[in-house]
Amino acid sequence: MRVHADGVAVEIAGTTIVADAVLSAEPGTLVGLLGPNGSGKTTLLRTVYRALRPNAGSVHVGDDDVWHLNARDAARRTAVVVQDDPTDFEFTVREVVELGRVPHQGLLDRHTSVDDEIVDSALTTAGVVHFADRLVSTLSGGERQRVFVARALAQQTPVLVLDEPTNHLDIRAQIELLELLRGLGVTVVAALHDLNLAATYCDTLYVLKSGRVVASGPVADVLVPDLVRDVYGVSAVVLPNPITGRPTLGFGPLVPTSSEKELT
Numbered sequence: 001m002r003v004h005a006d007g008v009a010v011e012i013a014g015t016t017i018v019a020d021a022v023l024s025a026e027p028g029t030l031v032g033l034l035g036p037n038g039s040g041k042t043t044l045l046r047t048v049y050r051a052l053r054p055n056a057g058s059v060h061v062g063d064d065d066v067w068h069l070n071a072r073d074a075a076r077r078t079a080v081v082v083q084d085d086p087t088d089f090e091f092t093v094r095e096v097v098e099l100g101r102v103p104h105q106g107l108l109d110r111h112t113s114v115d116d117e118i119v120d121s122a123l124t125t126a127g128v129v130h131f132a133d134r135l136v137s138t139l140s141g142g143e144r145q146r147v148f149v150a151r152a153l154a155q156q157t158p159v160l161v162l163d164e165p166t167n168h169l170d171i172r173a174q175i176e177l178l179e180l181l182r183g184l185g186v187t188v189v190a191a192l193h194d195l196n197l198a199a200t201y202c203d204t205l206y207v208l209k210s211g212r213v214v215a216s217g218p219v220a221d222v223l224v225p226d227l228v229r230d231v232y233g234v235s236a237v238v239l240p241n242p243i244t245g246r247p248t249l250g251f252g253p254l255v256p257t258s259s260e261k262e263l264t
Ligand SMILES: Nc1ncnc2c1ncn2[C@@H]1O[C@H](COP(=O)(O)OP(=O)(O)OP(=O)(O)O)[C@@H](O)[C@H]1O
Pocket: 012, 013, 017, 035, 036, 037, 038, 039, 040, 041, 042, 043, 044
């Protein structure tokens, strides 16, 4: 299912946080959202998964504006993995993952054996089946992160939105997660900080700086040394990774960003 944000603007307390953002994720692709801390990634993602209504512009998931869907229908289309999920940590892992089935159940529906199978499969795929009966509060940060991925998988949506999903994960778990996401065949939009992970696994990248999309397109077109310097203020080289053939970045000393240069 296609995701398309068009001209999205978000203002909070009189401050523009996101301005005129356009983002398209074609069905089945993995789109990475990059940008420095505070550049507006979370805010833009929140408009995509209908947690925040933009002040201007629109977000379509499939053919519908997300604000023309009710919350339940929106949740059947888009599952979300956020940073620091506030879900009650006194639930067991299985109970949290079962929450992923709620958008598919009527008010009076009972959890069915089909729901159980889907939950079991999500627990297994996300690698958390071994501690299905543990309280979420007893898990490590990385284990917990995978539980929220499992909940999103149990939601069985054609679109997944993830906000820094590799936080807390070791390098193997990061690669496992990105490979899992790629293999799902659903549309994925993920905010990422690790430029090399983004370069390896994303089809398309969007880069935010101060709330504006300053670059977008295929990885090789976007992740160039000038972009890294202008957006992050870090010198960089881009080389082909001999193992994957994908671009890999190496980083050098700090340099002025384009906005810092304008000030001098
Ligand atoms: N409710 C709010 N009130 C005031 N400022 C806010 C609010 N929400 C976000 N902001 C500000 O908007 C800017 C963008 O925040 P956002 O969380 O979208 O950035 P981000 O790119 O996801 O950052 P990070 O990489 O650090 O997670 C930040 O400066 C943040 O402080």
